[in-house]
Amino acid sequence: MLDTTIKQQLETYLQNIINPIEITVSTNGSAKAEELVSLSKEIATLNDKISLSVDNSPTGRAPQMAIAPQGQEPRVRFAGIPMGHEFTSLVLALLQAGGHPSKASQALQDQAKSLTSKLNFEIYISLTCQNCPEVVQSMNLMAALNPNVTTTMIDGALFQDEVSERNIMAVPSVYLNGELFGQGRMSLEEILNKVDTGAADKKAAELSEKAPYDMLIVGGGPAGASAAIYSARKGIRTGVIAERFGGQVADTMAIENFISVKETEGPKLVAGLEQHVLDYDVDLMKTQKAVRLEKKEFIEVELENGAVLKSKSVILATGARWREMNVPGEQEYRNKGVAYCPHCDGPLFKGKKTAVIGGGNSGIEAAIDLAGITEHVTVFEFADTLRADDVLVKKAESMPNITIIKSAMTTEVIGDGERVVGLKYTDRTTDESHLVDVAGIFVQIGLVPNSEFLKDTLELTNRGEIVTNAHGQTSIPGVFAAGDVTTTPYKQIIISMGSGATAALGAFDYLIRN
Known part of the structure; x- marks a missing residue:
C-alpha cells in the first residue's frame, strides 16, 4: 500500500520509537480488512520494536487496528484504514505508544494526565476531511498519556450502518461515553477544557493577572499572525488571543494563489503561521473569544470566560465566517444535511x-x-x-x-x-x-464579518465590516483592525497578511507618538 518514498520516510520516523509496541488488527474477511492487514504488515517490517497480531474472530468493530505499548491493553484504535489525511494520525499514534514525546505544551499534557473520569471517545471522520486529524490526534494523545482515556477513529464511509443509526451527517462527529460530545474542528486545549471541570475558571483567573500589553491582537488568522510578527519584531510586549488559530484558512483545502508557494493546504499553512508567530516573543492565548472592547486608561478586552486583558493598543483581526441562508429549516438541520x-x-x-x-x-x-x-x-x-x-x-x-x-x-x-x-x-x-x-x-454564499461584539463600540458598515483608514486605524484612537473583518476589499489570504502588517505598523506609529 505504501510507495517506496513513503516507506523510507516512515522508517525514518519510526526510528524515534523508544519502547516496543504492538499492533493488533481485527479482521472480518473483507477486502478492506485485507488492506488493513497488508498496511500493518508493511509497518511492522520497518522497525523490530513493532510486533503484529491478527484477530480473525473479533467481537467489536472490524476492520480495526489497535496500537499499544507492548503488554498493555490498547487505548488507541483506528476503525478503518488510516490513510489520506489520517496517515499522520497513525504515525503519531505509533510514536507516542513507543514513548516518543509529544510536541504539545507541557501544561496541556499535564492537564490530560490529571483527568480522573473514564472517557471513551468515538470519532467519526472522513479520510478527505482536513479538520478531522486535529481532533483524532488530540484525543489519541490524551489516551496515550492517561489510562482513563480510550479513543477510536471511525471511517464513516466504511461504517455506514453506524453513521445512519446515529444520524451522522457532518465530520468530525465525536461521541463521549456513547453521547454526542461535539462536531467540527476542536483543538487539544478546547477538548481538555470541555472535559476538565473548573478549567475555564482557572484560565480566566490566570489571564486576568497578566500585565498590560503594548499591542494586543484579537484574532489568529493570516491578518492576526502577520500583525503579531510585525509587532514582536519591534521588541514590544505582544499578545494574541484567538478563538481558533488559523481561522477560515484552517478549513481551506487547496491554496494555489499564495505567491511563491505553488500549492499548499490550509492546515499546513496554519501550522507554518503558528510556528512563525511562536518563533518570536509572543504571548499566544488560544481558545479565547473576545466579547467586549472598551477604552479606559488602557484599552480593555473582555473575554467570554470573564477575564479582562489590557493593552496600550489593540488590533482587531477577528476575520469572517460562512454566511448562512437564513431560511426555515437551516438551523434545525445544521449538521443533519x-x-x-x-x-x-x-x-x-x-x-x-x-x-x-x-x-x-x-x-x-x-x-x-x-x-x-x-x-x-x-x-x-x-x-x-x-x-x-x-x-x-x-x-x-x-x-x-x-x-x-x-x-x-x-x-x-x-x-x-x-x-x-x-x-x-x-x-x-x-x-x-x-x-x-x-x-x-x-x-457556499460568502462570508459574514465577526464583529457583533463591536456593535455600538466603533464605526461599522451596514454589512458589519470595521471601517479603517489607510493605516488600519478605526474610529477609536489606539484601536486598529485588519483582514476580512474590515472594509479591505478582496478577502484573500495574501491581502489579509498585508493588512495585518499595515495595522501593526500603524499601531506602532501610534504608540511612539502617544
Whole structure:
C-alpha cells in the first residue's frame, strides 16, 4: 500500500520509537480488512520494536487496528484504514505508544494526565476531511498519556450502518461515553477544557493577572499572525488571543494563489503561521473569544470566560465566517444535511443527491468535488449569471451529474425530523416554487464579518465590516483592525497578511507618538 518514498520516510520516523509496541488488527474477511492487514504488515517490517497480531474472530468493530505499548491493553484504535489525511494520525499514534514525546505544551499534557473520569471517545471522520486529524490526534494523545482515556477513529464511509443509526451527517462527529460530545474542528486545549471541570475558571483567573500589553491582537488568522510578527519584531510586549488559530484558512483545502508557494493546504499553512508567530516573543492565548472592547486608561478586552486583558493598543483581526441562508429549516438541520464544508462532509453523501447554494468560485468548486462522490449535484445561484471563474464554470458544465439553476432563491430546507430530504426554491423569473429532493445541502454564499461584539463600540458598515483608514486605524484612537473583518476589499489570504502588517505598523506609529 505504501510507495517506496513513503516507506523510507516512515522508517525514518519510526526510528524515534523508544519502547516496543504492538499492533493488533481485527479482521472480518473483507477486502478492506485485507488492506488493513497488508498496511500493518508493511509497518511492522520497518522497525523490530513493532510486533503484529491478527484477530480473525473479533467481537467489536472490524476492520480495526489497535496500537499499544507492548503488554498493555490498547487505548488507541483506528476503525478503518488510516490513510489520506489520517496517515499522520497513525504515525503519531505509533510514536507516542513507543514513548516518543509529544510536541504539545507541557501544561496541556499535564492537564490530560490529571483527568480522573473514564472517557471513551468515538470519532467519526472522513479520510478527505482536513479538520478531522486535529481532533483524532488530540484525543489519541490524551489516551496515550492517561489510562482513563480510550479513543477510536471511525471511517464513516466504511461504517455506514453506524453513521445512519446515529444520524451522522457532518465530520468530525465525536461521541463521549456513547453521547454526542461535539462536531467540527476542536483543538487539544478546547477538548481538555470541555472535559476538565473548573478549567475555564482557572484560565480566566490566570489571564486576568497578566500585565498590560503594548499591542494586543484579537484574532489568529493570516491578518492576526502577520500583525503579531510585525509587532514582536519591534521588541514590544505582544499578545494574541484567538478563538481558533488559523481561522477560515484552517478549513481551506487547496491554496494555489499564495505567491511563491505553488500549492499548499490550509492546515499546513496554519501550522507554518503558528510556528512563525511562536518563533518570536509572543504571548499566544488560544481558545479565547473576545466579547467586549472598551477604552479606559488602557484599552480593555473582555473575554467570554470573564477575564479582562489590557493593552496600550489593540488590533482587531477577528476575520469572517460562512454566511448562512437564513431560511426555515437551516438551523434545525445544521449538521443533519445542511453543511458548509464539502471537503469534510462530502463523503458522507456518497451516492446521494446533493445541492450547492452559490455560484461563485467556492460554490462551483464544491459542485465539482461533490460530483465525483455523490449521485447528482444541483447548483442554485440567486443571480442570473454565475460569478465563478470561466474555467470552473466550463468544467462544471461538462460534468453530466451537475445541474446549474440560475435566478433561484432558496426558500426552505425540508427535513423528516432527523435529516434533510429536500430543498424549496423560487424561480425569480417566473415566481414559481419548486421542490428538489436532496440529502445534503452545501452552503457556499460568502462570508459574514465577526464583529457583533463591536456593535455600538466603533464605526461599522451596514454589512458589519470595521471601517479603517489607510493605516488600519478605526474610529477609536489606539484601536486598529485588519483582514476580512474590515472594509479591505478582496478577502484573500495574501491581502489579509498585508493588512495585518499595515495595522501593526500603524499601531506602532501610534504608540511612539502617544
